[in-house]
Amino acid sequence: MTDTTDYAREYADALRDPEGYWQRIAQRIDWMQPPTQIRDVSFHADDFRIRWYADGVLNASVNCLDRHLPARGDRTALIFEPDDPNGEARHVTYRELHARTCRLANALRNLGVRKGDRITIYLPMIVDAVVAMLACARIGAIHSVVFGGFAPQSIADRIADCRSKLIITADEGMRGGKRIGLKANVDAALALPGTNSVETVLVVRHTGAAVAMQMPRDRWVDAVVAGQPDTCDPEPMNAEDPLFILYTSGSTGKPKGVLHTTGGYMVFASFTHERVFDLREDDIYWCTADVGWITGHSYIVYGPLANGATAVVFEGVPNHPDHSRFWRVIDKHQVTIFYTAPTAIRALMREGDAPVRAASRKSLRLLGTVGEPINPEAWRWYHDVVGDARCPVVDTWWQTETGGILIAPPIGMEAKPGSAMKPFFGVRPALVDADGKELQGEAAGNLVLKDSWPGQMRTVYGDHARFIDTYFRAYPGLYFTGDGCRRDADGDYWITGRVDDVINVSGHRIGTAEVESALVSHAKVAEAAVVGFPHDIKGQGIYAYVTLVAGQAESDALRAELIAHVRHEIGPIATPDHLQWAPGLPKTRSGKIMRRILRKIAEDAPDQLGDTSTLADPSVVDSLVRNRRGA
Numbered sequence: 327m328t329d330t331t332d333y334a335r336e337y338a339d340a341l342r343d344p345e346g347y348w349q350r351i352a353q354r355i356d357w358m359q360p361p362t363q364i365r366d367v368s369f370h371a372d373d374f375r376i377r378w379y380a381d382g383v384l385n386a387s388v389n390c391l392d393r394h395l396p397a398r399g400d401r402t403a404l405i406f407e408p409d410d411p412n413g414e415a416r417h418v419t420y421r422e423l424h425a426r427t428c429r430l431a432n433a434l435r436n437l438g439v440r441k442g443d444r445i446t447i448y449l450p451m452i453v454d455a456v457v458a459m460l461a462c463a464r465i466g467a468i469h470s471v472v473f474g475g476f477a478p479q480s481i482a483d484r485i486a487d488c489r490s491k492l493i494i495t496a497d498e499g500m501r502g503g504k505r506i507g508l509k510a511n512v513d514a515a516l517a518l519p520g521t522n523s524v525e526t527v528l529v530v531r532h533t534g535a536a537v538a539m540q541m542p543r544d545r546w547v548d549a550v551v552a553g554q555p556d557t558c559d560p561e562p563m564n565a566e567d568p569l570f571i572l573y574t575s576g577s578t579g580k581p582k583g584v585l586h587t588t589g590g591y592m593v594f595a596s597f598t599h600e601r602v603f604d605l606r607e608d609d610i611y612w613c614t615a616d617v618g619w620i621t622g623h624s625y626i627v628y629g630p631l632a633n634g635a636t637a638v639v640f641e642g643v644p645n646h647p648d649h650s651r652f653w654r655v656i657d658k659h660q661v662t663i664f665y666t667a668p669t670a671i672r673a674l675m676r677e678g679d680a681p682v683r684a685a686s687r688k689s690l691r692l693l694g695t696v697g698e699p700i701n702p703e704a705w706r707w708y709h710d711v712v713g714d715a716r717c718p719v720v721d722t723w724w725q726t727e728t729g730g731i732l733i734a735p736p737i738g739m740e741a742k743p744g745s746a747m748k749p750f751f752g753v754r755p756a757l758v759d760a761d762g763k764e765l766q767g768e769a770a771g772n773l774v775l776k777d778s779w780p781g782q783m784r785t786v787y788g789d790h791a792r793f794i795d796t797y798f799r800a801y802p803g804l805y806f807t808g809d810g811c812r813r814d815a816d817g818d819y820w821i822t823g824r825v826d827d828v829i830n831v832s833g834h835r836i837g838t839a840e841v842e843s844a845l846v847s848h849a850k851v852a853e854a855a856v857v858g859f860p861h862d863i864k865g866q867g868i869y870a871y872v873t874l875v876a877g878q879a880e881s882d883a884l885r886a887e888l889i890a891h892v893r894h895e896i897g898p899i900a901t902p903d904h905l906q907w908a909p910g911l912p913k914t915r916s917g918k919i920m921r922r923i924l925r926k927i928a929e930d931a932p933d934q935l936g937d938t939s940t941l942a943d944p945s946v947v948d949s950l951v952r953n954r955r956g957a
């Protein structure tokens with residue numbers, strides 16, 4: 327175990343000589359041509375650049391597969407645990423994963439996919455999802471994984487934005503015993519405008535359900551890979567060539583295509599995975615995230631596989647067939663490192679200790695959380711009950727944009743419940759006030775990063791100006807995270823949550839603007855404003871204020887219809903928890919909606935509305951307060 331002075335020494339080393347430090351760390355990766363240029367960074371808009379290892383050449387799939395074949399080809403790379411606990415769990419070795427990846431990569435090349443082409447992946451949590459990502463990486467195609475819970479319109483938006491030419495999906499997915507019609511959703515998405523870039527849809531046979539196949543567009547994966555050789559020449563990729571795009575919500579407009587490149591991302595994902603989780607040779611590692619999110623990319627696929635680890639791929643949910651599923655799977659596969667989200671911990675905590683005690687959990691060695699602030703009560707339950715007070719808990723703060731973990735408790739340091747603790751090596755967080763003045767010592771403010779790290783996103787796909795505007799404009803020379811944060815007297819960081827118009831629902835980012843635009847796309851809605859409010863299980867819930875078109879009557883039936891409409895447009899994760907009729911919205915004289923007031927009403931804190939005198943019509947507030955959810 328590293329002790330705390332080791333952490334302080336290495337942190338100082340990385341800061342003193344970032345070039346030397348990151349050159350050394352880069353040697354953990356197999357390069358076709360090792361980099362000599364290590365970093366080239368400026369966060370200033372007029373001279374902006376983020377380049378790491380710029381003259382290095384490598385292939386991500388080679389790092390996840392080929393490099394392990396000589397010494398550990400027969401080691402299990404992935405353990406697949408199906409949704410149905412009575413279904414067959416499958417162990418996939420590195421050798422088998424390599425062969426499957428190569429066969430699909432060859433098939434993709436045969437279908438005309440070339441380096442730089444975009445491929446959309448819409449799959450359940452099955453081994454084929456990992457194979458699909460690695461097959462893209464093998465031939466230099468840029469994957470865009472779309473979470474299987476997103477609705478056709480959201481899939482279509484993501485296809486249209488990056489003009490992908492091929493989609494990999496499955497007949498159906500399984501979650502908690504329910505079937506999800508993935509292929510049907512893709513068909514519906516491809517019927518929407520903007521999706522005509524798609525030439526081919528590859529379909530994985532998963533549940534075996536009969537699905538409509540539209541020839542020649544749709545092809546079964548098993549048919550296209552049949553007869554393909556199980557080796558495939560990897561595409562040499564420059565370190566700064568794109569590896570993937572992943573869409574994430576921001577405070578305005580449509581989701582942004584966060585672009586990650588190859589070299590820096592692979593170094594950072596694998597290095598943080600090893601050091602934050604104290605990875606050891608015999609670990610069985612389980613991250614419960616979905617590959618549709620960045621956590622799945624960095625800490626199910628690229629980090630663990632580059633490290634030659636054994637990772638669990640779980641198709642199911644924590645509460646099916648009962649609330650002890652997680653803990654039984656831990657026993658079944660002898661999981662040593664377990665990484666999940668606070669929302670799952672809170673939901674399971676509510677079920678009491680008995681479902682946890684139904685499993686021994688003796689194999690566990692380390693626990694992790696990610697996605698949202700963890701309240702100390704949930705942290706303690708996770709530590710004391712799930713971990714029997716013998717496993718360290720690492721609360722890891724990071725973002726889709728950061729590619730990997732930036733703040734987490736160093737191994738060997740006692741963590742404080744609710745604090746993500748210390749910056750990772752080479753990471754330079756700071757707190758600024760609203761004017762951008764850096765705060766020293768014990769303070770609370772907006773969390774920024776003063777310098778780059780290799781896993782940082784490089785651009786918003788197709789919109790570099792939006793990248794700079796979103797992250798580097800508010801505080802010139804600094805990367806703005808969008809999070810509020812407190813630093814205590816020991817220099818430990820406590821993330822307090824988003825300070826922008828992003829809602830964090832069960833660890834998933836939802837832009838208020840997206841939910842609003844889904845609502846106003848309904849013919850009966852004139853205007854909508856959406857805010858987050860505190861929710862016991864989800865962290866934050868979605869609260870929508872809706873003004874109807876003149877002449878439309880408010881009714882419970884219409885409320886249910888509008889909620890269903892959002893779900894249908896974006897997907898279940900964006901379902902409003904509460905919808906309040908708003909005959910008028912609080913606006914300034916220039917027409918800007920004052921969300922601060924709507925947030926306080928949603929929070930049931932009408933006594934904290936603050937100054938409402940600048941409103942165009944202050945009387946709208948009274949009626950909103952009277953009809954609020956908490957009243």
Ligand code: WT7
Nearest residue numbers: 696697698699721722723724725726821824835
């Ligand atoms: C936002 C990023 C990074 C993987 C999952 C979410 C919040 C994330 C923590 C944490 C407090 C956290 C932040 C961040 N967040 N981890 N340990 N403590 N807040 O990725 O969808 O890009 O969301 O999630 O608000 O900005 P994401």
